[in-house]
């Protein structure tokens with residue numbers, strides 16, 4: 091059971107799914123009915139309301155949400171998007187498949203974009219910055235907002251791992267031009283598969299909508315105003331929306347539980363020499379789905395990870411730029427790994443070699459993630475507790491972690 095939402099699937103999800111099936115079996119006219127995508131509409135309305143956005147567009151994955159948001163913002167060939175070296179492969183692939191270039195930037199001890207490094211990578215072609223709220227915690231949105239404003243750039247938030255997180259009281263996903271979320275089973279809430287885009291900008295919504303639904307204007311009305319687009323078919327299915335709608339109503343309960351689990355675990359682990367928790371830009375606003383420990387010394391992090399049967403964060407095959415051989419190949423000029431692109435990456439974007447981001451490499455090599463809500467071995471979090479753990483289980487895991495650190499760091503026991 092990878093994410094906490096998965097654990098909360100129950101009668102409400104079941105009732106919504108059955109309602110969809112009952113409606114389908116009760117009528118043969120449903121396909122021309124405006125209520126055809128009723129659960130999708132209800133999910134979109136509920137999500138827009140919960141997160142405080144003017145528009146929500148439900149799509150079939152977090153990856154589709156990123157692509158629809160990028161298309162909505164008009165980002166394409168000739169443009170550069172700054173993306174952190176610690177993200178998910180979809181954060182990078184979505185930009186490249188839109189025809190734009192990815193410019194990688196360093197993360198700091200928050201494991202999210204380092205604003206000072208982002209500044210140094212802005213060029214005349216930069217169109218957007220993509221903060222990725224990794225492991226449930228918001229990036230430094232004050233500094234990134236200031237940079238974006240100063241240079242006239244979009245902020246596209248990748249909120250796939252941070253549904254329900256907030257920054258200074260405002261939900262992530264509403265802090266920039268558009269926010270992209272995932273509803274796959276590793277995330278805070280799940281539709282088993284799915285995603286959504288939030289935006290306040292009606293034109294961004296219209297373009298994203300058209301792209302996700304064969305070029306139609308929103309809700310297939312023919313009185314729409316905006317840009318014509320040749321679209322794709324990326325919409326969320328009714329059955330998934332039925333699950334997502336029930337999960338959305340449980341988001342605050344799920345977050346409350348996960349935060350309580352993390353609070354107890356972190357307290358049980360206590361302070362230890364030679365290691366501290368990652369920087370949080372808004373401790374009260376994070377999802378709390380992981381507790382990340384950053385060691386002073388790479389060897390100590392590796393020893394502790396090994397002791398616990400997990401890996402340090404630099405060992406991720408899907409979340410670390412240096413662990414993406416296809417990206418390296420692309421940077422070396424192999425265009426076949428991004429099949430639809432006409433052009434090789436522009437000069438500022440060509441630094442995709444492992445080692446290109448030494449500070450990111452260093453902090454990830456010193457980091458061990460303990461699961462407190464999301465268990466995902468690709469994120470290095472195969473050890474820890476979950477939303478269903480009892481207080482005694484949490485205390486035991488805290489002791490195991492403490493003992494591992496004391497055993498692995500010589501001279502502190």
Ligand SMILES: *Cc1c(COP(=O)(O)O)cnc(C)c1O
Pocket residue numbers: 150151152153154177178180181222248250251271272273274284285
């Ligand atoms: C999961 C994830 C995505 C992609 O979501 P899918 O629903 O799997 O397509 C994008 N970005 C990040 C940071 C993720 O963790």
